[in-house]
Amino acid sequence: MLKKQNIALLLLAAAVPLIALAPLPDFWIAQLNYIGLYALVCLGLVLLTGVGGLTSFGQAAFVGIGAYTTAWLTLNTGMSPWLTLFVGLGFTAVSAMVVGLITLRMSGHYLPLATIAWGLALYYLMGNLDALGKYDGLLGLKSLSIGSIDIGQGRLFFVLTWAILLAGAIALLNLLDSRPGRAIRSLKGGSQMAEAMGISTFRYKVTIFVIAALFACVSGWLLAHFQRTVNPSAFGLKMGIEYLFMAVIGGVGHVWGAIVGAALIKLLDDYLQVALPALIGTSGSYEVIVFGITMVLVLKYLPDGLWSVVARKLPKAPRSVDWQHAADLPARSKPAQGDVVLQVDKIRKQFGGLTAVNDISFDIAAGQIVGLIGPNGAGKSTTFNLITGVLSKTSGQVLFRGSDISAMPSRDISRQGMARTFQHVKMIPDMTVLENVAMGAYTRGRSGVVSSMLRTNQAEEQSLMKEAQRQLERIGMGAYLHEQAGNLAMGPQRLMEIARALCCDPALLLLDEPAAGLRHKEKQALAAVLRQLQSEGMSILLVEHDMGLVMDVCDHLVVMEFGTLLTQGTPAEIQASPAVRAAYLGTEH
Structure with a gap:
C-alpha cells in the first residue's frame, strides 16, 4: 500500500498539468508562479531551520546570487540560461560553504545575527557594484526557452517551476528518511548524542546550510528569467525575514508546510495591500502590522505551524517491513574471552583549580560487567565522559583494545567499537x-x-x-x-x-545510570537484558546508583569518592569493605 505522502505527491504531480490546462486567468497563474518560487526557498528553510534547528535570515542573499549570476552571464557573455544555472549553483555552493564554515560554529542568538550580517553585506554589495547595475539592477534578460518555445512566462513556466518544486520536495522527503537524514534530524537536540553515534554534527550543519542555499539559488535563477530584470530590492533583509516567516507560518518542520506558508503569505500580502488602505482610508504598509500580529499568534497557539494541524489529522502510516531478505551489515571482530578491552590509566580532569577526577585506573576484560559506583559527586559521570571522549583529559591515558583513544573525540571513539547510553535519555x-x-x-x-x-x-x-x-x-x-x-x-x-x-556492534557497552527512574519490574527486566548481553560475550561498564542491581549483575566494582579511587574488587569484597561503608554511610561501624 502506498504511503500517504506518496499519494499526496501523486495528486500534486497530477494537479500541475491540469491547472496549466484549466481556463484560469493569467493573474492566478502568475500568483502560482510566485508561490512556487517562494516555496523553493522555504523548502531549504524546512531542512535548515525546522529539521536542523539553525535559524537563518540570509536566504534571500542566496536567491540573489542565483539571480545575478544568470543575469550577468546571459547579458554579458551570451551564455545559455540553462548553463548559467550550474554556474550559479557552483557560486552559491562555494559562498555557502565559506559562510557556513565561519558562522555555523556559533550557537544561540549569534548564528541568526551572523546570517543577518551576511544578508546585509551581500545586499549592499549588489547595490553598489557598477557591473551589477547598482540599485537599478540588470534589465533586458531573456526568457527561458527550449528551441523556439518560450517557457519562461505563463503556464509553461508554471509547469517548470512546480515540477522543480515537487522534485525538490521528493528529494527532501527521501533525504529525511535515510541514514544522513536521521543524522540531520538529530542536530536539533544538541550534539552530544549525535557525536556519540559517530556523527560529525558540524559537517552536517554545513551540508544542510549548503543545500538550503542551493534551493534558494534555483529560485533566484527562475525569478530572474520570469521577471526579466534583477535588482537588489528582492534580495534584502526584508525578503530574508519574509521567507522565514512563510516557513514558520506553514510549518517549518514539515516539507508541505513550505508550500502552505508560501501560498498563504503571498495571497494574503496581495489582498491586504489593497484591502487595508481602502479600509483605513490612507496608504501605508499596514500588512506588515497584520503579519507581525499573525506571527505572534501562530507562535503562541500553533508553534509547529499550520501544517501540523493537517499532520495530526493524517498520521504517518507505519513503515513497510520490507527488509526480511536484506543483507546483514558487516560485523566488527570481537575480542576473545578474557582479553583486556579497556585500560584506564591514571586519568585526571581539572576544571580550573578543582580536580574532579584524580588519577583513576582500572581495566575491563572481554565478557565482564564492571560497575563504577560511589556517592553523589564522586566523579563517576565525569570519568564516564572522559573515557567516551565527551570531555578532554587533563592527563592520563585510555587504551581501547590496545589502541590509544585518549585524544579522540567521541564520534571517532564510537567508530572504534565503543557505544554508550546517557544518564538522561537522549532521543528524537x-x-x-x-x-x-x-x-x-x-x-x-x-x-x-x-x-x-x-x-x-x-x-x-x-x-x-x-x-x-x-x-x-x-x-x-x-x-x-x-x-x-x-x-x-x-x-x-x-x-x-x-x-x-x-x-x-560494540565491543564495549557503557551504560550511564540505566536504572534511574525505573520501577521494580523494569529494573528486573533491565538486569535480565544485561545478563543476556554478557552471556553473548558483551563487555559492559555500568555507572549506577541502584546497589541492588549493581550487586546482582556486576563481576567487578570500582568505587570512587571525591574524584579518587577508593577501592575496587568483587561485589562481595566491596560489600565487606569498611571504607566503602564509611563513604556511603558516613561511619565505619
Whole structure:
C-alpha cells in the first residue's frame, strides 16, 4: 500500500498539468508562479531551520546570487540560461560553504545575527557594484526557452517551476528518511548524542546550510528569467525575514508546510495591500502590522505551524517491513574471552583549580560487567565522559583494545567499537523507535546525501532497518518498532537507548545510570537484558546508583569518592569493605 505522502505527491504531480490546462486567468497563474518560487526557498528553510534547528535570515542573499549570476552571464557573455544555472549553483555552493564554515560554529542568538550580517553585506554589495547595475539592477534578460518555445512566462513556466518544486520536495522527503537524514534530524537536540553515534554534527550543519542555499539559488535563477530584470530590492533583509516567516507560518518542520506558508503569505500580502488602505482610508504598509500580529499568534497557539494541524489529522502510516531478505551489515571482530578491552590509566580532569577526577585506573576484560559506583559527586559521570571522549583529559591515558583513544573525540571513539547510553535519555521524540535505534548503526553505513535524495540507497537502508529490528528484538522490544519514541515510558526508553548502542556492534557497552527512574519490574527486566548481553560475550561498564542491581549483575566494582579511587574488587569484597561503608554511610561501624 502506498504511503500517504506518496499519494499526496501523486495528486500534486497530477494537479500541475491540469491547472496549466484549466481556463484560469493569467493573474492566478502568475500568483502560482510566485508561490512556487517562494516555496523553493522555504523548502531549504524546512531542512535548515525546522529539521536542523539553525535559524537563518540570509536566504534571500542566496536567491540573489542565483539571480545575478544568470543575469550577468546571459547579458554579458551570451551564455545559455540553462548553463548559467550550474554556474550559479557552483557560486552559491562555494559562498555557502565559506559562510557556513565561519558562522555555523556559533550557537544561540549569534548564528541568526551572523546570517543577518551576511544578508546585509551581500545586499549592499549588489547595490553598489557598477557591473551589477547598482540599485537599478540588470534589465533586458531573456526568457527561458527550449528551441523556439518560450517557457519562461505563463503556464509553461508554471509547469517548470512546480515540477522543480515537487522534485525538490521528493528529494527532501527521501533525504529525511535515510541514514544522513536521521543524522540531520538529530542536530536539533544538541550534539552530544549525535557525536556519540559517530556523527560529525558540524559537517552536517554545513551540508544542510549548503543545500538550503542551493534551493534558494534555483529560485533566484527562475525569478530572474520570469521577471526579466534583477535588482537588489528582492534580495534584502526584508525578503530574508519574509521567507522565514512563510516557513514558520506553514510549518517549518514539515516539507508541505513550505508550500502552505508560501501560498498563504503571498495571497494574503496581495489582498491586504489593497484591502487595508481602502479600509483605513490612507496608504501605508499596514500588512506588515497584520503579519507581525499573525506571527505572534501562530507562535503562541500553533508553534509547529499550520501544517501540523493537517499532520495530526493524517498520521504517518507505519513503515513497510520490507527488509526480511536484506543483507546483514558487516560485523566488527570481537575480542576473545578474557582479553583486556579497556585500560584506564591514571586519568585526571581539572576544571580550573578543582580536580574532579584524580588519577583513576582500572581495566575491563572481554565478557565482564564492571560497575563504577560511589556517592553523589564522586566523579563517576565525569570519568564516564572522559573515557567516551565527551570531555578532554587533563592527563592520563585510555587504551581501547590496545589502541590509544585518549585524544579522540567521541564520534571517532564510537567508530572504534565503543557505544554508550546517557544518564538522561537522549532521543528524537518524533521519530519511531525503529528509526531512533537505526541511528546507532550510522557508522556501519556509507550512503551520503546525494544518494539518499535520489533514493539509490535502498539496499543499505533495508540492512540498517533489519539490524535495528534485530537489536530491538534482542532486548525484548520487538513490539515497539513503529511506536513514536516520545510516547514511551521511561523503562522502554532506556531499553531503546541500549538497543541503539548495540546497533553500533560494540565491543564495549557503557551504560550511564540505566536504572534511574525505573520501577521494580523494569529494573528486573533491565538486569535480565544485561545478563543476556554478557552471556553473548558483551563487555559492559555500568555507572549506577541502584546497589541492588549493581550487586546482582556486576563481576567487578570500582568505587570512587571525591574524584579518587577508593577501592575496587568483587561485589562481595566491596560489600565487606569498611571504607566503602564509611563513604556511603558516613561511619565505619
